Amino acid sequence: MNSETMQMTTEHAKQKSRGQKRHRGKPYYRPYVPYLFLLPGLALYLLWAVYPLLYQLYISFFDWRIIPGQTSAFVGLANYQELLTDKTFWLAMQNTAMYAVVTVAGQMIIGLTLAILVNRVTIAKRFFRTIYYLPVVTSWVVVSFLFVYLFSPGDAGLMNFVLMRTGTIQEPISWLANSNTSWIAIYSLGIWKGMGWAMVIFLAALQGIPPELYEAAAIDGAGEWHRIRYMTLPLIRRTIFFVLIALMIGGFQVFISVLLMTNGGPLHRTEVALTYMFDEAFGNLHFGYGAALSYVLAVVIVVVSALQSKFLGRGDQDLEY
Numbered sequence: 001m002n003s004e005t006m007q008m009t010t011e012h013a014k015q016k017s018r019g020q021k022r023h024r025g026k027p028y029y030r031p032y033v034p035y036l037f038l039l040p041g042l043a044l045y046l047l048w049a050v051y052p053l054l055y056q057l058y059i060s061f062f063d064w065r066i067i068p069g070q071t072s073a074f075v076g077l078a079n080y081q082e083l084l085t086d087k088t089f090w091l092a093m094q095n096t097a098m099y100a101v102v103t104v105a106g107q108m109i110i111g112l113t114l115a116i117l118v119n120r121v122t123i124a125k126r127f128f129r130t131i132y133y134l135p136v137v138t139s140w141v142v143v144s145f146l147f148v149y150l151f152s153p154g155d156a157g158l159m160n161f162v163l164m165r166t167g168t169i170q171e172p173i174s175w176l177a178n179s180n181t182s183w184i185a186i187y188s189l190g191i192w193k194g195m196g197w198a199m200v201i202f203l204a205a206l207q208g209i210p211p212e213l214y215e216a217a218a219i220d221g222a223g224e225w226h227r228i229r230y231m232t233l234p235l236i237r238r239t240i241f242f243v244l245i246a247l248m249i250g251g252f253q254v255f256i257s258v259l260l261m262t263n264g265g266p267l268h269r270t271e272v273a274l275t276y277m278f279d280e281a282f283g284n285l286h287f288g289y290g291a292a293l294s295y296v297l298a299v300v301i302v303v304v305s306a307l308q309s310k311f312l313g314r315g316d317q318d319l320e321y
Helices: 003-025 033-059 078-084 087-120 125-137 140-150 158-165 179-206 211-219 224-235 237-252 256-261 273-283 287-311
Strands: none
Touching: 033 287, 078 287, 087 125, 087 179, 087 237, 087 273, 087 287, 125 179, 140 158, 140 179, 140 256, 179 237, 179 256, 211 224, 224 237, 237 287, 256 273, 273 287
16 A cells, blocks of 8 residues: 555545544534424414414305305405394304303402412312312313203202202292393303313412411411402412413303303394304304304404403513512
């Protein structure tokens, strides 16, 4: 082997050694690799979420027909203009807003109360937390039929049975056949099913408060109500705001309970936005109008959430300790 060949071999070995050291010191980075892992999920999201939303928006501008051979006529904003004079739509929106206000208030008050009580329990805390959270994971269909049984007319319903046995009422009440009493059943179901979720969120926030603060307040003579008002509530202000927003969005999306318990009756008196949209789209086959209804409801939810964030979220910093 001549000197020139030996020199080339030596230079090649040095370059290889430098390359190995560089590879060990700084691994080769391929910037497109993370996107490859995101691609399957993104594709499913675009297919099952974004595309239906855009297609639904497209349908809302047509008098959409699904019968083969019929033509879907372009009507522009006619479906949205019809909403302005639709009395049933405004009644449904009024009922939806009232449902959201009543159930959100009930869930937050009862959920916070339960969270404070469970937080003080030293034995079987996990048991109580599970019991109160159980309705949250129960199917809406199951609990809706359960409440239909509880508020059944005549002596068959548990509510009538208990109230008559205690002498509260003399005759059985047709709870779900009357627009006034049917809301009692619908509100009760909404509050009962969601208060466990609010309790768990509030409980997590309460467990993050150092107990030394309450001990110091008790030594200073602060009573129970003053400790809750001036310590607990300010310390979990962010959590209260989060729960309010989440429950309000869920309240405007009420659907299954009303559909199965009253189906919007009698005479649309218990109609809510989603049941009316469902009835128009799949009952009357007015798919364009139903699509417009859904988008108007979405805009209302966004506006309500934005207003809550603007006016209730001012100074949303928790009290520091």
